[in-house]
Amino acid sequence: MPQVKVGIVGSGGIGLAYAAWIALAGHHVSIWSPRGSADALRSEPLSASGVVDVTADVGCATSARELATSTDVIVIAVPVNGHKSVMDELLPHLRGDQTVIVSSMGSLSSLYLFERAQSLGLNLRVASFGTTVLTARRQHAGQVNVTTKRSVVPMSCLPSGDLPKALGICELLFGDVFAPEDHSLVTTLANSNPISHVPLALFNWTRIERAEAWPQFHYMTPHVCSVIEKLDAERMGVANAFGTNVASVSQHLSRSFDITEPTLAGIAAELHKRRGGPAGPKDIQTRYLSEDVPFGLVFLRALADIAQIPVPVTNALIDMSNLVLGVNFYADNDLIPALGLSSESVDGLLVRTGSARMA
Incomplete structure (x- = not known):
């Protein structure tokens, strides 16, 4: 299985759970927290318990630029009210060969990212989840309890023609749990x-x-x-x-x-x-x-x-x-x-x- 360099935006329960899951699968993981709450991971490993039981060293990026320029896949795992500001910080540093996963997508935030990237001449692939793959609670800055791995997660992709490629990347990182949808409006409405x-x-x-x-x-x-x-x-x-x-x-x-x-x-x-x-x-x-x-x-x-x-x-x-x-x-x-x-x-x-x- 090829190793992927994955950047995760957000160090709440879902961000840390994703980092632990992806690291356990053998991929390189870096976390960027816009509020700096991931800084503890510079001096201590990430510890996960529950559905994911692992202690792993993960990278800690200091900025959107550092995260974007050093990774192949970026997972946005912050609350939806932070999506636009995080996307605006990432956009100047993204590349056309990258995939951005929005987990989970709300208010068509993935459409905003995709269209803004297009306006900058960037043919970005944006995958969207209708819910999170994992449920989790952060215990403290470097520790998370992962409570559930969902069996079905709606997902979509922009552009829609890249859905098979996006699905392959998502399955490589998270496993065979995705229900592909024709368009991202379905995915945003699937978030209940x-x-x-x-x-x-x-x-x-x-x-x-x-x-x-x-x-x-x-x-x-x-x-x-x-x-x-x-x-x-x-x-x-x-x-x-x-x-x-x-x-x-x-x-x-x-x-x-x-x-x-x-x-x-x-x-x-x-x-x-x-x-x-x-x-x-x-x-x-x-x-x-x-x-x-x-x-x-x-x-x-x-x-x-x-x-x-x-x-x-x-x-x-x-x-x-x-x-x-x-x-x-x-x-x-x-x-x-x-x-x-x-x-x-x-x-x-x-x-x-x-x-x-x-x-």
């Missing part, structure tokens, strides 16, 4: 985290505000699950308006964790029984709202506007999030204006995201 996270956070808000310890699957009660399912129906309706289908939250969890319970509430109860966690957020600045509302629900609303279909549950949850935090999440997504979505059409966006209609 905002659909489950936002209702879960809002309806457990006092626990978050009091910084209580609460296992989140235990608090996905039947009534909370019913709201999640109503929100999920709007996501699937938007996907259908763009001529495609995505797995429901229930289907996603069933496939990810190999559960056969027929209802979402039953799946949540079984996950709590098996895992006892993960713990719910304890900080009111939780990404379950700060990331998943603007880059999940507000983006979904933008697509619904393009397709001219109503999404009342989506609107209500955005407004509730704004109300409880006293913010305006409608203004926080920096990708929607950068992609010009307010003046886009259904067919136009399908062409841009690699639909078969491109041919």
Whole structure:
């Protein structure tokens, strides 16, 4: 198996988990953290436990330039609210022979990277994951607990003709878990985290505000699950308006964790029984709202506007999030204006995201 030089952007749980997994497979790994939180890896090895059990020496890049110029494949593993700024830092230093993997992609961030690269004369290959291959929690700067390896991960590629090449690279790094999709719009709509996270956070808000310890699957009660399912129906309706289908939250969890319970509430109860966690957020600045509302629900609303279909549950949850935090999440997504979505059409966006209609 050929060794690949892989650069990972981000040193949170997913970034460290990916670094450990890829290093265990025999590839050279370097990490760049825009906030400098990977610096501890200069003096200590990366330690992973759980699904991945390894102690490995990994490189630590000091800048986007150093990471981009020393690697063949780059994996972006930062929260979606950091995608645009990270991509802007990487773009001047990327090469046409590189593959960038966005894991996981939200708000069509991979389309932003691909089109910006094209504007610079760079024929970049950009792969997108609809969810993360691994789930993990960082213990401290150099240690991570990897809790799950998913069995199915939706993925796409820009340009769409490079999908076979991108799939081969992704399988080389992560194994045979990918479900290739025709265009990246499917991949971004396949990311169901905002659909489950936002209702879960809002309806457990006092626990978050009091910084209580609460296992989140235990608090996905039947009534909370019913709201999640109503929100999920709007996501699937938007996907259908763009001529495609995505797995429901229930289907996603069933496939990810190999559960056969027929209802979402039953799946949540079984996950709590098996895992006892993960713990719910304890900080009111939780990404379950700060990331998943603007880059999940507000983006979904933008697509619904393009397709001219109503999404009342989506609107209500955005407004509730704004109300409880006293913010305006409608203004926080920096990708929607950068992609010009307010003046886009259904067919136009399908062409841009690699639909078969491109041919």
